[in-house]
Amino acid sequence: MLERLNRKKTISVVTARCWLKKMGFRYTINPRGQYVDGHERKDVVTYRNHTFLPAMKDLEKNTRKYGKEDNGSPPEPGERRTVIWYHDESVFYAHDRRKSRWVKDTETAKPYAKGEGHSLMVVDFVSADYGWL
Numbered sequence: 001m002l003e004r005l006n007r008k009k010t011i012s013v014v015t016a017r018c019w020l021k022k023m024g025f026r027y028t029i030n031p032r033g034q035y036v037d038g039h040e041r042k043d044v045v046t047y048r049n050h051t052f053l054p055a056m057k058d059l060e061k062n063t064r065k066y067g068k069e070d071n072g073s074p075p076e077p078g079e080r081r082t083v084i085w086y087h088d089e090s091v092f093y094a095h096d097r098r099k100s101r102w103v104k105d106t107e108t109a110k111p112y113a114k115g116e117g118h119s120l121m122v123v124d125f126v127s128a129d130y131g132w133l
Contacts (some may be wrong), residue, residue: 025102059084064129085127094118 002010017027038044062075062082075081125133 020102024105026105027100028103029100056084066128083127083129085125085133087123087125089121089123092120092122 002008020027059082062079063084064081127133
């Protein structure tokens with residue numbers, strides 16, 4: 001920038017900060033949007049709608065129903081009860097995205113991808129029939 005303005009002497013940090021504030025910037029943590037990881041990609045949506053959900057529908061006939069239509073009776077002869085276990089996970093990263101910078105006041109949060117570095121994964125399984133594993 002000094003070459004561009006044909007200057008030899010630099011400006012102070014305080015002057016730079018004042019000008020950045022006048023131009024509509026503020027020093028803050030990066031604006032973060034919701035985490036995205038591809039669940040809405042075309043191939044994933046196609047698999048979910050045409051493979052996974054129909055397979056779950058087929059399994060549903062032998063699962064226990066809760067509520068007013070409880071089918072506590074055993075399944076048809078030769079059939080076995082199907083128990084569906086649901087899986088959930090969360091990943092926590094050390095010092096994930098703790099970066100501050102000058103942000104223009106008109107800038108909005110953007111979705112972000114997974115971070116890098118040390119992480120802790122918390123995983124659990126749950127079933128309506130048996131509870132937490």
